[in-house]
Structures are given as structure tokens and as C-alpha cells.
Amino acid sequence: MAPSQDLVATLGTLATLPAELRRLVLVAAFGERILHLDLRLSRPRRADCLDLLTRYAKNEHGLGSAPLGECAFPDYAAPPAWRWYGCVCHRLISLSTYIYPHFDECLRGRANCEDWSWECRIGVMGWLLACRQAYAEGIDVLYLTNTFFLESTALFDALFCPAPRRTTQQLLLPQRLASITSLELRWELLLWGQITHQRGNPWTSDPLTPLFADKGRAQLAAYLYYLGEAFPNLQTLVLAFTDSLYHDAQVRPVWALEEIDRFLLRPIADAVARLQHPQRQHVVVELPSNIFDDLNGASTLKGSPSLGLEVEKRGLQWPSAPGKTNWLRYPLSRATVHSAGVEGGPVEATAGSRADQGRFYYIKKALESKLTWDLGGRTGQYHENPRYGCGFVM
Numbered sequence: 269m270a271p272s273q274d275l276v277a278t279l280g281t282l283a284t285l286p287a288e289l290r291r292l293v294l295v296a297a298f299g300e301r302i303l304h305l306d307l308r309l310s311r312p313r314r315a316d317c318l319d320l321l322t323r324y325a326k327n328e329h330g331l332g333s334a335p336l337g338e339c340a341f342p343d344y345a346a347p348p349a350w351r352w353y354g355c356v357c358h359r360l361i362s363l364s365t366y367i368y369p370h371f372d373e374c375l376r377g378r379a380n381c382e383d384w385s386w387e388c389r390i391g392v393m394g395w396l397l398a399c400r401q402a403y404a405e406g407i408d409v410l411y412l413t414n415t416f417f418l419e420s421t422a423l424f425d426a427l428f429c430p431a432p433r434r435t436t437q438q439l440l441l442p443q444r445l446a447s448i449t450s451l452e453l454r455w456e457l458l459l460w461g462q463i464t465h466q467r468g469n470p471w472t473s474d475p476l477t478p479l480f481a482d483k484g485r486a487q488l489a490a491y492l493y494y495l496g497e498a499f500p501n502l503q504t505l506v507l508a509f510t511d512s513l514y515h516d517a518q519v520r521p522v523w524a525l526e527e528i529d530r531f532l533l534r535p536i537a538d539a540v541a542r543l544q545h546p547q548r549q550h551v552v553v554e555l556p557s558n559i560f561d562d563l564n565g566a567s568t569l570k571g572s573p574s575l576g577l578e579v580e581k582r583g584l585q586w587p588s589a590p591g592k593t594n595w596l597r598y599p600l601s602r603a604t605v606h607s608a609g610v611e612g613g614p615v616e617a618t619a620g621s622r623a624d625q626g627r628f629y630y631i632k633k634a635l636e637s638k639l640t641w642d643l644g645g646r647t648g649q650y651h652e653n654p655r656y657g658c659g660f661v662m
Contacts, residue, residue, distance in 0.1 A: 299413035302357035317341035328377035337377025370634035411447035461516030522562035537603035554634035
């Protein structure tokens, strides 16, 4: 059937293409990439710094619009306001190499923008506002074909919650969440110890509130419990935890493996088992080095416990790094909730069900932790002192 004259006038030559070809064009323009979606309280820029912003922002990812970038120049005299931010992720160096989320600094204005032909901005609004048909076709490509990277605590709290509250807040329509099939989540949660000093970027953000383990554990439990409900069609998932995860200098992670399993690893297995669709690839969890190294058996302390996780040699994600490194497999048979398959949905079980036999998620090392232990079990703290340089204090 020939397109209407109004549609041709609005969309031009694209309106004359078959729907399949038009979708391919939209995917090439707006799809099959990683998109940052962010919501946070931020302050307006200082009016007296606009010249500086123009001068320095050209070297930043997002051209100075990144919410945590060094060119933000916030006006602390003005009240903060909620701000949405979205951009194309430029942490990847090439289309052929996947780099895991712990390397990502797009929201901080640092990325490999010069290696990309795509701009930092998504640039989809013009098409979505063209007409109703353009919106219907474009919104489908936008949410269905892209991977979404989320790291905003405000967004997590609004999405990973009971359905009535999630529907009332309506930050994203339920049908949009249902369209998302691929996620990268970076969680800044503290599960062990406490952080009471000021954190964050001192040039751009207000001092952040302290982190405490009780709150972090409650948040993680809620996020994991509602993950499959908020994103019912999720098929690819990467979870990255920041260095704040373990900050107890009195107890080395190797002596807290039972708690790490109970409060972190097993709840993740429960969440993966509850996902309603088979995963295109195994779920990957990135942990800071102080936890991963002790899980991996790097500790040489006599009598140290072990969770007995299977080790697999896998290639590094950073293209310039040769060789392979250890990844750990956490079996879903250890979960307290097991999947009976897509048709049956999740079922309760006290032992590994047949559906979970042979299923697992990967655990890999991410950031090098600032809180470390030497071979003798002594703790050390990595400091970045602008006067004396960087180093470990034992």
C-alpha cells in the first residue's frame, strides 16, 4: 500500500521504503549501541563560568553536559533540581571489542569520543516528534535494540520497587521497561564497613551522604528482588559494583566469605534464576579486586576458607591486554529460588532444580580496590595525594 501524501511530506524518501528497510535505517541511526540513562539532583551552572565551559567542554564527552564532568561548574548558591541526562556510550574503542562497565567514565566526561563517528548525543528526538508513525517505529528501535547503562541511585530506587509505586512514579512507562532486553547496571553500594567521609568529585558535586552497610544491604535486596519484575524481557545483564562495596579494614574479605555468599552472591543467583527469559549469554558480575582476589583463592593465609567456585580462563576485555584471566562460575543451583523455565515461571525450592543444573553466572575482577591486604594479611589504603602522589599506606 502506497504511503499517504502527508507521511511522504513528513518523512520524505523514508516513507516510500518498505517497513523492513525503514527499520534497518532506524537501527543504524539510533539502535544497537550502549546508551546512558541518568537521573540525579544537580545544580545549574555558574553564570560567570560559561566562558570557561565553552573553552574546556570541547574536550569532554558530552561537550560539557555530563552531570559529573569537570566542566559542570555548579552554582552552589542555587537550589538543586532533578535532571535527566542521556548520551551514547563512548567507552568502547571499537565496535569489535566489548569493554566492561567498570571502565566507563562517560558521566564524568571522559571517553573515547574521537574514535567514534557517532556523536555523544543520541539525537532521536527529531525523529520521534516528526509524526505518530515515526514515533511508534522509532521508540521501538530505541528501547528494543539498545543496551541501557544505569548508575543513578535515584533511578534504581524508582524502578526497583513494588509495581504500584513504580507505576505511580511513572518515570518510565511500563511498556518501555518491558521493551528493554539488555542492561548494564553499576551499583554504588556499601555492604561491609562504613564510609563517613566526603566522597565524589570535589570540583562538581556536593558532598555525598555517608554510606552504611545496613542501608546498602537493604537496597541490594530490593534491587535484586524487583529486577526481573521491572524488566520482564531482560535477556542480557552485566552488574558492576564500585569500590565502595567492601570497606571493612578490620576483617579481610577471605574471613567474611560466608557473609559475602549470603548477602551478595546467593541473592544475585536468586535474581538471575527469577528472570523470565533465557539469557543470550551468561550474566556477568564485576566485583572490586579485594573481594574477587579472595574469592579466587589469591589469599595465602593458612586455614583461609573457600567457596569452591569453578574457575574458567577467559580473555581480558581490554584490547591491549594479552592473555587470559580467571573468571569464577557461581552455580544457580545454590540459589534459594529456582527457575522452572519460561513457561512455568519461578518456583520456590530448597535444593538445585533440574532447570538450574549446569547454569551459572560469571564473576570477574573489576576495579583495583583502594582497600587492600598484603601477603601477610596487613591492610593498606590507597591514597591519591596531589602533593605527594599516589601510593599505599600500610
